[in-house]
Amino acid sequence: xxxxxxxxxxxxxxxxFDPRQAAALLDQTTQQTRRKLAPAQPWxxxxxxxxxxxxxxxxxxxxxxxxxxxxxxxxxxxFVVVFVIANFVATVGVRMRATAxxxxxxRLRPAxxxxxxxxxxxxxxxxxxxxxAGVSGAAIYTLVPLTVPLILxxxxxxxxxxxxxxxxxxxVGLGVAVVGAAGLLAGVVAAWxxxxxxxxxxxxxxxAAIVWRQRxxxxxx
Amino acid sequence: xxxxxxxxxxxxxxxxIVATLAALPDGDTLSFTRLQDLLGLTPGNLIIQLRKLEExxxxxxxxxxxxxxxxxxxxxxxxxxxxLDAYTQALRDLLGGL
Numbered sequence: 001x002x003x004x005x006x007x008x009x010x011x012x013x014x015x016x017f018d019p020r021q022a023a024a025l026l027d028q029t030t031q032q033t034r035r036k037l038a039p040a041q042p043w044x045x046x047x048x049x050x051x052x053x054x055x056x057x058x059x060x061x062x063x064x065x066x067x068x069x070x071x072x073x074x075x076x077x078x079f080v081v082v083f084v085i086a087n088f089v090a091t092v093g094v095r096m097r098a099t100a101x102x103x104x105x106x107r108l109r110p111a112x113x114x115x116x117x118x119x120x121x122x123x124x125x126x127x128x129x130x131x132x133a134g135v136s137g138a139a140i141y142t143l144v145p146l147t148v149p150l151i152l153x154x155x156x157x158x159x160x161x162x163x164x165x166x167x168x169x170x171x172v173g174l175g176v177a178v179v180g181a182a183g184l185l186a187g188v189v190a191a192w193x194x195x196x197x198x199x200x201x202x203x204x205x206x207x208a209a210i211v212w213r214q215r216x217x218x219x220x221x
Numbered sequence: 222x223x224x225x226x227x228x229x230x231x232x233x234x235x236x237x238i239v240a241t242l243a244a245l246p247d248g249d250t251l252s253f254t255r256l257q258d259l260l261g262l263t264p265g266n267l268i269i270q271l272r273k274l275e276e277x278x279x280x281x282x283x284x285x286x287x288x289x290x291x292x293x294x295x296x297x298x299x300x301x302x303x304x305l306d307a308y309t310q311a312l313r314d315l316l317g318g319l
Contacts, residue, residue, distance in 0.1 A: 019315045022312060026309065029236070037245065
């Protein structure tokens with residue numbers, strides 16, 4: 001639908017309201033509303049995808065020649081911290097702006113928040129359990145924090161959205177969990193690269209799915 | 222040519238209201254002020270159009286009071302969703318024949 005009517009001059013009653021104008025207005029309004037109310041904005045997901053690729057890629061370049069493994073040097077640390085904080089602030093800000101005035105079922109319910117919180121608590125329990133069992137430092141302080149939160153958090157998010165029958169975030173959750181599992185299998189050095197590339201792909205796929213849904217015509221099947 | 226189109230929806234302002242509310246996720250409601258902001262309508266005009274749609278059973282409004290502030294939320298009813306689906310199908314049929 002290429003033609004978009006100027007609604008400011010549109011007629012005040014339906015008598016002279018052409019069906020073509022109506023179809024264009026219906027599509028335009030639906031697409032605008034979907035865009036403005038989307039809690040996950042495609043541009044933010046795309047920036048996050050590039051950011052995660054750069055940050056985790058830099059960590060991988062930093063550790064790939066290490067024998068034995070010692071972890072990223074302190075030079076990389078500030079970039080990771082800045083990325084995490086900027087990502088958090090941008091995500092919360094965009095979400096609050098998009099969902100202002102919206103209430104109802106799309107908001108997370110207490111039971112769903114509990115499931116997500118339990119997934120995070122489980123990560124700390126696993127790390128604590130491994131530490132007590134005497135597992136090596138590289139596994140506890142790099143491999144598990146890099147992969148297990150993705151697996152558990154991704155699965156929890158997928159389960160919540162499967163119950164809601166909301167298939168895009170379900171796919172994102174499942175994708176994140178698969179990336180985490182692949183990172184776990186890849187080992188402590190390669191996990192940085194697997195996470196970076198995998199999360200970048202998942203985020204770009206999610207952004208593309210949102211753009212497709214927002215631009216899909218309501219009138220033209 | 223437009224006889225098949227629901228006259229209650231086939232008015233630009235009301236079509237925008239119904240399309241906006243239909244784009245919300247299932248079970249969600251929108252505050253009056255956010256709806257007004259999205260549509261760029263004056264409060265008076267929006268109230269008149271909402272009243273017509275509510276009288277037809279196409280949408281429901283709920284007023285809640287939080288201290289001195291009153292908040293009005295709006296949502297499309299099942300009947301409103303059905304009416305928009307029928308309207309959209311009628312538009313498709315008309316445009317397919319053009």
